[in-house]
Amino acid sequence: MSKQGKVALVVGAQGVIGRNLIDHLSTRDDWQVIGLSRRGGTDEGRVQHIAVDLLDIDDTRAKLGKLDQVTHVFYAAYQDRSSWAELVPPNVAMLTNVLDAIEAVAPRLEHISLMQGYKVYGGHLGPFKTPARETDAAFMPPEFMHDQQRLLEQRQQGRAWSWSAIRPAVVGGFALGNPMNLALAIAVYASISKELGLPLRFPGKPGAYDRLLEMTDAGLLARATVWAATEPRCANQAFNITNGDLFRWNEMWPFIADYFGLELAPPLPLSLDTVMADKEPLWHAMGERHGLAPHAYAEVSSWRFADFVFSWDYDMFGDGSKARRYGFHEHVETKAMFARLFDDFRRRKIIP
Incomplete structure (x- = not known):
């Protein structure tokens, strides 16, 4: 050095x-x-x-x-x-x-x-x-x-x-084998829903669909x-x-469904950690059929963390004005962030 x-x-x-x-x-x-x-x-x-x-x-x-x-x-x-x-x-x-x-x-x-x-x-x-x-x-x-x-x-x-x-x-970003990767968990959940011919349902707690939150x-x-x-x-x-904007899943979830070409169905509380536990054989079959990169199912699964985030039936946001007062003024639209990340996952052949 x-x-x-x-x-x-x-x-x-x-x-x-x-x-x-x-x-x-x-x-x-x-x-x-x-x-x-x-x-x-x-x-x-x-x-x-x-x-x-x-x-x-x-x-x-x-x-x-x-x-x-x-x-x-x-x-x-x-x-x-x-x-x-x-x-x-x-x-x-x-x-x-x-x-x-x-x-x-x-x-x-x-x-x-x-x-x-x-x-x-x-x-x-x-x-x-x-x-x-x-x-x-x-x-x-x-x-x-x-x-x-x-x-x-x-x-x-x-x-x-x-x-x-x-x-x-x-935080929204790319990493494999990380226990706290919400964007990747959503992308894999949506991809498997599509593979099974299912609509996209928000799996969180009742009330979480309508609360305010933010991402970074x-x-x-x-x-x-x-x-x-x-x-x-x-x-x-x-x-x-933070990104600088607030959102609710009730407006973000239709956007995610549309990105993946899925119908939207009403929310239904599900433990992703439970219902996705038996999907490894399906994921490997999807990998072969779609020519995905050879990553282990565990590397793309952050189900416990997704369940945790989707359990927030209360507002989850902070005041980001201090950073702006000290001179940091950047911001990112969260919808655009999700779309860019999903595009990146596809480019890397992580998802179909």
């Missing part, structure tokens, strides 16, 4: 957020990029990949011990668990291990960016105050995102580096994340980052 310019360490490089962040940084001549993930990746141009187990302290120190030129850490790693309380130890431990390893060797470290979400506001627990604002009070723990931010706040005291906390809504385009999120990490006024601040 060059001793000149900025060097980004993207932690969680194979997820929706990390992949798009690397794509964005790789277009900028003043950045070199190191991506960390459990799977690793293929080095290309100014992008280097490292496979590492961040829960293993020794492996983390060994793999990160020579990264002395890192100037910016973009932390988007996540370990899933079956309960909210169980999420805390591994997700705090991974961030701690990264900080311990990098601070020990990187004297040029300028900024640490922490990826969060609306769990900060309790959006995963039930109805909460909307629009959510960055100044909203915390709630009764456990919540690993609160613990991670407190870790950064306490650790930053007396240090030369600064931090930022980025809070997107549901992964490309827009990447640009906002780098902006916050390099704009001095954003130091030690949190920002909600």
Whole structure:
């Protein structure tokens, strides 16, 4: 790695957020990029990949011990668990291990960016105050995102580096094998519905069809994340980052049905995690018939996450005006985002 310019360490490089962040940084001549993930990746141009187990302290120190030129850490790693309380130890431990390893060797470290979400506001627990604002009070723990931010706040005291906390809504982007990929789950659900000659039904809870929510385009999120990490006024601040528009599934679902050439039928509550569990043989048959890329069914299935999002029978949106006041003015129309992502899935032969 060059001793000149900025060097980004993207932690969680194979997820929706990390992949798009690397794509964005790789277009900028003043950045070199190191991506960390459990799977690793293929080095290309100014992008280097490292496979590492961040829960293993020794492996983390060994793999990160020579990264002395890192100037910016973009932390988007996540370990899933079956309960909210169980999420805390591994997700705090991974961030701690990264900080311990990098601070020990990187004297040029300028900024640490922490990826969060609306769990900060309790959006995963039930109805909460909307629009959510960055100044909203915390709630009764456990919540690993609160613990991670407190870790950064306490650790930053007396240090030369600064931090930022980025809070997107549901992120729309491309990644395979990711447990939180709503757009891909919708695309696969719609494709299988079409294969079976079924109309498209919204499978969520009664009431979720009519509630207000928002999303965050992964490309827009990447640009906002780098902006916050390099704009001095954003130091030690949190920002909600969203597309800038609100929608209801009752208007988005007809649009999705039309995109896939499907009839629309009334909503019917379904657990996608349950009803899609036996569809793997069908998916493989579709792959052969339509010439799809040879990806495992598990790589394109985010059913638990889709069920989670479709269970929100309450409004789910935040106030994005703080980022605009600080100078970030980009926006994306969510319908256009869905259409672009579906087009991309087809181009990559992920769906028919």
